[in-house]
Amino acid sequence: MSGLIGKKIGMTSLYDTDGQLVGCTVLEAGPCVVTQVRTKEKDGYEAVQLAFGERGEKNSTKAAKGHYAKAGTTPKVKAHEFKEFEQELKPGDTVGVDLFEEGSFVTVTGNSKGKGFQGVVKRHGFSGVDETTHGQHDRVRAPGSLGGSSYPARVFKGLRMAGRKGGEQYTTENLKVVKVDKDKNLLVLRGAVPGAKGSMVIIWK
Amino acid sequence: MDKLKQLEKEWAPLKAMPDFKAGDTITVHYKIVEGNKERIQQFQGVVIQRKGSGSTATFTVRKMSGNVGVERIFPVSSPFIDQVDVNKRGDVRRARIFYLRERRGKSARITEKRQNVAATAQ
Numbered sequence: 130m131s132g133l134i135g136k137k138i139g140m141t142s143l144y145d146t147d148g149q150l151v152g153c154t155v156l157e158a159g160p161c162v163v164t165q166v167r168t169k170e171k172d173g174y175e176a177v178q179l180a181f182g183e184r185g186e187k188n189s190t191k192a193a194k195g196h197y198a199k200a201g202t203t204p205k206v207k208a209h210e211f212k213e214f215e216q217e218l219k220p221g222d223t224v225g226v227d228l229f230e231e232g233s234f235v236t237v238t239g240n241s242k243g244k245g246f247q248g249v250v251k252r253h254g255f256s257g258v259d260e261t262t263h264g265q266h267d268r269v270r271a272p273g274s275l276g277g278s279s280y281p282a283r284v285f286k287g288l289r290m291a292g293r294k295g296g297e298q299y300t301t302e303n304l305k306v307v308k309v310d311k312d313k314n315l316l317v318l319r320g321a322v323p324g325a326k327g328s329m330v331i332i333w334k
Numbered sequence: 335m336d337k338l339k340q341l342e343k344e345w346a347p348l349k350a351m352p353d354f355k356a357g358d359t360i361t362v363h364y365k366i367v368e369g370n371k372e373r374i375q376q377f378q379g380v381v382i383q384r385k386g387s388g389s390t391a392t393f394t395v396r397k398m399s400g401n402v403g404v405e406r407i408f409p410v411s412s413p414f415i416d417q418v419d420v421n422k423r424g425d426v427r428r429a430r431i432f433y434l435r436e437r438r439g440k441s442a443r444i445t446e447k448r449q450n451v452a453a454t455a456q
Binding site for chain 2: 138139141142143144148150155308315
């Protein structure tokens, strides 16, 4: 799958051709540099590694500097491998937003915003108790029973409970490309994309 | 300036609109699409708030339709807005005059802003 690495700039609303106001996400997508090409002979699989986002020399490790210098570029913030890329690429090449077309659909992967310690209603979509009468009180958002009693006499592993939510990888599929700005390397998608402003995302074609 | 606001400016240039704020009475001429026919309707009322900035800003207009209050929120960059007329400048002390919702009749009046006499004389 071909794709690019991008940075979330934020959300806004734009009018579509019907005059409908549509919530949109603006991404700075590329230009990504090809930093490595994986081959069947050498690595056992085929892929291209793209990198995006400037990271200062001072903040980069020696190993990273060496890796990026090999491709003739400066250290980057994020690198990702794409298998079966549609173009034939070699290290040092750049890939820009012109990879995407207006009107097509893309998939975006990113790290979601951290939500902290959340209960089961928010974290797992439990319905809670739903009523405050008929003997119920203090348990509108409670998880309910955790399982059986004397058999199995334990709580099963993996039972959904309250805990940390967010801050993990999420993927949103079928986001329509509203606008592609080749000069400014911008991609405008209809709908929301995981992550905070300024966070790195991967945009799959 | 915020990068996003800058982009909005580029993608949705602001239409020329008279300057008005909460308390003013305005008439919004807006387009209505029925099937493939388009016609213009008017909505006259008091602006009770202006919200947001740039092209995503909105304003809320409240009017009394008979005995029922009707509020409409218009985005400033809406392609359906044809024209905005300012009918009266109201003299109010706050930017969001939601207290108007609890008022009826005489107490729901807004005094008109006094014009600067010296400025008009010159």
